[in-house]
Amino acid sequence: MSTTRRGFLTTAGVVAAQNAAHGQDHGHDHQAVPSDPALRVKALESLLVEKGLVDRAALDALVDTYEHKIGPRNGARVVARAWVDASYKQRLLADGTAAIAELGYAGEQGEHMVVVENTPTVHNMIVCTLCSCYPWPVLGLPPVWYKSAPYRSRSVIDPRGVLREFGLEFPEDVEVRVWDSTAEVRYLVLPERPTGTENLSEEALATLVTRDSMVGVAKVTFSKTGGPA
């Protein structure tokens, strides 16, 4: 622990001195990122716990929630419900936040949800060019590629090229709509229900729905032998 604290001391001290010299904070805190962020975070956590600012058990609960409880299975249940229940689908497209809350998903980074529907003539995909905004209550935390510069930079200027990289090719008569999450609205794509699934239960349908299909970079597929094609 003493090594941890000392490592913390060194880096933080340098930054504090720089800020004092500037007389103001320019936010140039990149200099504070040490070679080992693990030690830095450990020291930060110890300090905040010691000061009574955070509760260690609450941190555990937060991590556990996003590792095990909130993820794309939530969104898949929303999609499956919309596929089997026409009135639910209507509510979902009219007021995403309220309809998603019907299934118990709400809150942090999903306070204002909009659901966009894929059809044979319109394909939707989601990006956040300025940041990494993503609908957490229904999809969990985003994968690295969604937060990456290649995806964020190209999705708006070359959506068809990006989709091709994901293995999707659309003819010119299909309209591709890109939703750039610049404000506090978070988007979920309602993918098309695959053919041949007429006899599947809502639960079985939910198992077909992938994260990528709800971001709009994949289609939902089904093979008669069971499961996604």
Place this chain on the structure above:
Amino acid sequence: MNGVHDMGGMHGMGPIERAKNEPVFHARWEGRVFALRRAMRPWAAFKGKANRYKIELIPPAEQLRLSYYALHLTSFSALLRESGLVTAEEFATGKRARGSTKTVPLLKADQVPAFLAKGSPADRNANVTPRFQVGQHVRARNIHPLGHTRLPRYARGKQGMIDRDRGVQVFPDTNVADLGEKPQHVYSVRFSARELWGEQASPRDAVYIDMWDDYLEPA
């Protein structure tokens, strides 16, 4: 600010690299920094504070070099120091100042589900008249603010159409700068791909961007 975070339309960032069966957090510290930031949110000194603006202020080369959670560690540290909840001395020593009182955490483990379910809604019940109507043609203003803005560079000066009115929400440009919430209408604005990118774009395609009232002018 015209930073590298505003990367819509940039070239040369390389192929999209996807990992199979990616973990939610790639290392324990990523989860911890994520949780620390959330657990600090109930403190008044963190109200309305945006990690993302702190990230935008990191010099461009560093922004591109550092991982997502390394950026968050940096921005969280900056917010923490500015909050006054941790003194410079405590930052330097990593220890609670002698003689200081230990407080009580505002977020307890059993409160986490309700805390996350509530989130931080941005909508405000303010009686603000929308300046634009659905179907109206608008132009995104050609402005280049030095501070935080959600008006992406690739849309500035471009013409679009109001597709939906998303109601009244907090305006981040002023809110992040401690100049007040300035609640106003947010619209989903449809820009044709050709308006944004010229002839190289597909004639049918479109980009929908959420825009605050202040970003728009009649076309």
